[in-house]
Structure formats: C-alpha cells, structure tokens
Amino acid sequence: MxxxxxxxxxxxxxxxCVLASVILLGNGLSLHQRRHGEEFLTLSGSLLxxxxxxxxxxxxxxxxxxxxxxxxxxxxxxxxQQAKSxxxxxxxxxxxxxxxxxxxxxxxxxxxxxVAVTVVAAAVYTDGELFANLVxxxxxxxxxxxxxxxxxxxxxxxxxxxxxxRAEQSRDEEAQRRVIEERLxxxxxxxxxxxxxxxxxxxxxxxxxxxxxxxxxxxxxxLALVRSGGRTVLQxxxxxxxxxxxxxxPLPTAPTPSLLELxxxxxxxxxxxxxxxxxxxxxxxxxPDVIELTAYRIVQESLTxxxxxxxxxxxxxxxTCSTDALAVDVTDTGGTAAGRQLGAGxxxxxxxxxxxxVGGQLTTGPEPGGGFGVHAVLPxxxxxxxxxxxxxxxxxxxxPQRVPGAGEFSTRFGGRC
Numbered sequence: 071m072x073x074x075x076x077x078x079x080x081x082x083x084x085x086x087c088v089l090a091s092v093i094l095l096g097n098g099l100s101l102h103q104r105r106h107g108e109e110f111l112t113l114s115g116s117l118l119x120x121x122x123x124x125x126x127x128x129x130x131x132x133x134x135x136x137x138x139x140x141x142x143x144x145x146x147x148x149x150x151q152q153a154k155s156x157x158x159x160x161x162x163x164x165x166x167x168x169x170x171x172x173x174x175x176x177x178x179x180x181x182x183x184x185v186a187v188t189v190v191a192a193a194v195y196t197d198g199e200l201f202a203n204l205v206x207x208x209x210x211x212x213x214x215x216x217x218x219x220x221x222x223x224x225x226x227x228x229x230x231x232x233x234x235x236r237a238e239q240s241r242d243e244e245a246q247r248r249v250i251e252e253r254l255x256x257x258x259x260x261x262x263x264x265x266x267x268x269x270x271x272x273x274x275x276x277x278x279x280x281x282x283x284x285x286x287x288x289x290x291x292x293l294a295l296v297r298s299g300g301r302t303v304l305q306x307x308x309x310x311x312x313x314x315x316x317x318x319x320p321l322p323t324a325p326t327p328s329l330l331e332l333x334x335x336x337x338x339x340x341x342x343x344x345x346x347x348x349x350x351x352x353x354x355x356x357x358p359d360v361i362e363l364t365a366y367r368i369v370q371e372s373l374t375x376x377x378x379x380x381x382x383x384x385x386x387x388x389x390t391c392s393t394d395a396l397a398v399d400v401t402d403t404g405g406t407a408a409g410r411q412l413g414a415g416x417x418x419x420x421x422x423x424x425x426x427x428v429g430g431q432l433t434t435g436p437e438p439g440g441g442f443g444v445h446a447v448l449p450x451x452x453x454x455x456x457x458x459x460x461x462x463x464x465x466x467x468x469x470p471q472r473v474p475g476a477g478e479f480s481t482r483f484g485g486r487c
Contacts, residue, residue: 278292
C-alpha cells in the first residue's frame with residue numbers, strides 16, 4: 071500500500087487548485103457573518119477573493135507577477151472592505167513560491183515591498199482595524215520564512231546526496247587504486263621469484279649441454295642445479311598462488327629474505343659461474359625489515375642482470391652502514407646491454423620503485439672504468455625494527471627466495487648490518 075501511494079504523482083496545478091479552494095472557502099466562512107446588522111460578505115469582496123485565488127494559481131509560472139497581483143487584491147480588499155479576512159493567505163502562498171524560485175536579491179526586494187505596501191495600506195486606510203489588518207503582512211512574512219526554511223532543507227539534502235555520491239566515488243577510486251597497487255606488487259613478487267632461478271637454470275642448462283659428452287660429471291652437477299632451481303620455483307609459485315586463492319584462513323608462513331641470507335644468495339650465483347667479490351660488513355646492527363628486504367632485492371636483481379647480460383663478468387657487492395643510511399653498491403666488469411640501461415627492463419623498474427617506496431635514492435648506469443653499476447642509499451629512519459615490510463612490496467606470508475643453506479651465512483659474521 072505504501073509503495074503504491076508513493077508511486078502516485080499529482081499534477082502541481084491540481085494541488086494549487088485544491089489549496090486555492092481551501093483558502094477561498096476559509097475566506098467565505100470567516101466573512102459570512104453580521105456585525106451590527108451589516109453583511110460583511112459583499113459582492114465586491116467576493117470578487118476580490120475569487121481574483122486572489124485565480125492569481126495565486128499563476129505562482130508556479132510567474133511567481134513575482136503572482137505575488138504582485140495577489141498583493142494588489144489584498145490591499146484593495148483591505149481598503150474597500152474595511153474588514154478582517156484571511157485573504158493574505160493567497161499572498162503568503164505566492165511569497166513562498168517567490169522565495170523558492172528566485173535569487174536572493176529578487177526575493178528579498180519582493181517580500182520587503184509587499185510587507186511595506188500591506189502595512190502602509192493598513193495604517194492609512196483602515197479605521198480602528200490597524201492591528202487586525204496588519205495580520206496580512208505577518209502572514210506574508212510567515213510564508214516567506216517557510217519558503218526559506220524549505221529551500222535550506224532541500225539544499226542541505228542535496229549536499230548530503232552529493233557527499234554520499236562523492237564518498238562512493240572516492241571508495242570506488244580507492245578500491246581501484248588498491249587493486250592496481252596489489253597487481254603491481256604481485257607482479258614484482260613474481261618477477262623476484264622467477265627471474266633469479268630461471269636465469270640460473272638457463273645458465274646451468276647451457277653448461278650441461280656444452281659438457282654433456284666431454285665432462286659427464288660436470289653436466290650431471292649442472293642438471294642437478296637446474297632440477298633444484300625448478301623445484302624451488304614450483305614451490306614458491308605454489309605458495310604465492312595459494313595466497314591469492316585463499317582468504318580468511320591461516321596461511322603457511324616463511325621468513326622473509328634478509329641480509330643474513332646474502333651469503334647463500336651469492337653462493338648460488340657463484341655456482342652459476344659469476345665471480346662475486348663479496349665482503350660482509352664489519353659493523354653489524356639491527357635494521358628495519360623493509361630496509362633489509364629492499365637491500366636484499368637490489369643485490370639479487372643486480373646479480374641476476376649480471377648473469378643474464380654480462381656473461382663472464384665479475385661482480386662486486388658492498389654494503390656500507392652509517393648512522394642514518396645503508397648504502398648498497400653492486401658493480402660488474404662486463405659490457406652494458408640495452409636492457410640494463412636506466413629506465414629499461416622490469417628489474418630496474420622494480421628496484422627503482424622499491425627504493426622510492428622507502429624514501430631512498432637509486433642510481434644505475436655504466437661505470438667510468440667499464441661495466442655497469444647499481445648504487446642505492448636507503449634511509450634507516452624509513453621504518454622500525456620488526457615493522458611491516460609491505461611498503462617495499464614484500465609478501466608477508468612467504469619467502470619467495472629462500473634457498474637451502476641460507477642459515478650458513480649468519481655464521482660468517484656475528485650480527486646484522
């Protein structure tokens with residue numbers, strides 16, 4: 071029943087006709103009386119009341135004209151009839167519409183003019199009924215005030231609706247932004263998981279093919295490394311895809327790569343044929359997790375690029391700790407390939423984004439003496455020890471580069487840089 075009533079639409083002119091009829095009937099009933107033997111409901115008075123009702127019907131099309139005509143009828147009635155009457159209700163309805171549909175200056179001038187004319191007419195042309203006829207002016211003010219309040223309420227409701235729409239749009243945009251960021255983070259993690267091991271597998275398979283007949287033992291060792299790398303990639307992809315598929319359930323976790331595992335990482339590149347000059351830092355201390363992860367990824371990606379783009383080159387890895395920053399320098403002696411130029415390749419892009427996420431600085435490019443260099447400065451105030459490393463794109467659920475024997479690195483120097 072409520073839904074059907076809400077769906078009913080009544081034409082505004084019909085509502086105005088009903089309202090005019092009610093006011094007209096009220097005027098007739100209030101004036102159809104005798105006072106001192108005199109009939110107050112005269113023919114001229116009746117015609118003026120009817121004219122007021124007709125003029126009020128024009129308020130939606132020409133609100134200012136309707137207000138002027140109803141005011142003319144009301145003032146004329148006050149002067150000619152010398153009687154109290156609710157004829158001012160026609161003026162109040164017209165004033166309500168003027169406030170609703172005209173600008174502030176227009177409606178202010180119109181309402182002030184109507185009230186002034188009504189008060190002057192009541193003061194000058196009525197005998198002994200001044201306060202009674204001033205009611206018409208007050209009724210006009212009441213109608214204007216109701217119109218103003220209604221307009222403010224509608225404006226308030228529109229503002230609430232606009233805010234709701236903007237909030238919904240902001241939520242959608244924020245959700246879309248988070249989706250894009252998450253997709254980029256997953257892409258970085260997939261690159262980190264796959265690129266290193268695939269590069270090692272590619273090199274070792276080439277070695278195996280080259281020495282398969284002449285050095286079968288060396289070929290078997292290379293194929294064993296290929297098999298181990300493939301198994302590691304499959305395991306890490308299984309963990310990563312499992313994280314993406316499952317929600318709201320406990321997930322297996324593994325330690326995140328840290329500087330303690332650089333030894334194992336470098337050993338894996340050494341096994342692939344890359345000569346790495348690596349000296350563990352002398353000064354050891356606790357670092358924010360996000361800084362450790364970022365430094366680890368920089369070294370990993372840099373050595374992977376050496377393996378892929380500078381075959382036979384030697385690499386040099388140095389970490390330098392200071393009171394406020396960690397410097398990471400990875401250089402090689404080989405030639406520079408196009409894929410290693412600044413701004414090219416997904417690896418360099420990923421490194422640049424990781425360093426920017428922690429507020430650091432990254433410089434990559436050819437070295438003056440030949441080869442290619444990666445230099446990063448990571449501010450230590452970016453995070454705190456044990457913080458959430460998500461800012462650097464770390465997956466908190468699994469270690470995509472955990473390699474067997476990584477714990478051996480921790481025994482090579484007595485702490486963390």
